[in-house]
Amino acid sequence: MAYHLRFSQSRNKAPPFAQQITFLQAQHKTGVSIMCMKAFITFNKGLIQSSPAVRVWLLFMVILNLIIPALMFQHQAAQVVLITMILSMALMMMLTDRFGFSRILGLGHILWIPLCFYLFSLWPDYPSQSPLGLWLRFVTLTNLLSLIIDTVDVIRYVKGERQKM
Numbered sequence: 421m422a423y424h425l426r427f428s429q430s431r432n433k434a435p436p437f438a439q440q441i442t443f444l445q446a447q448h449k450t451g452v453s454i455m456c457m458k459a460f461i462t463f464n465k466g467l468i469q470s471s472p473a474v475r476v477w478l479l480f481m482v483i484l485n486l487i488i489p490a491l492m493f494q495h496q497a498a499q500v501v502l503i504t505m506i507l508s509m510a511l512m513m514m515l516t517d518r519f520g521f522s523r524i525l526g527l528g529h530i531l532w533i534p535l536c537f538y539l540f541s542l543w544p545d546y547p548s549q550s551p552l553g554l555w556l557r558f559v560t561l562t563n564l565l566s567l568i569i570d571t572v573d574v575i576r577y578v579k580g581e582r583q584k585m
Contacts, residue, residue, distance in 0.1 A: 489505070511531070512525055512528030539563075
């Protein structure tokens with residue numbers, strides 16, 4: 421505390437080691453921000469260059485995993501789906517930064533495996549005639565289909581198909 425008082429009384433000039441620490445912190449934050457932005461741009465360029473069918477499929481998944489859960493956020497299942505989707509998107513950005521827009525991005529949905537088990541366990545509690553029950557079935561089956569596609573993509577990547585998509 422005595423050091424802090426001397427620091428604050430000396431015209432707010434930080435000692436050299438404090439200046440270095442502050443500089444390194446700013447550099448780290450900037451580096452992470454630039455990395456995230458670069459990965460985000462690379463990912464979105466890849467999406468834009470994808471076929472129309474892929475873009476429609478991804479839009480459908482965004483509606484089921486982001487938009488509808490945000491509208492039904494009072495339900496625990498919607499909260500779990502939304503949080504899982506956000507975490508998956510963050511993982512995909514990290515994968516994009518490391519590997520580019522390639523088939524390895526299928527690993528970004530690995531969190532959907534436990535999510536699908538959880539959602540499937542809720543089916544008996546919500547009849548398919550209810551809006552929540554209908555959404556639960558659609559999001560579970562859509563995510564399972566996506567996991568199958570992702571598994572094929574990751575296997576193809578492991579076998580050597582590492583070019584950008």
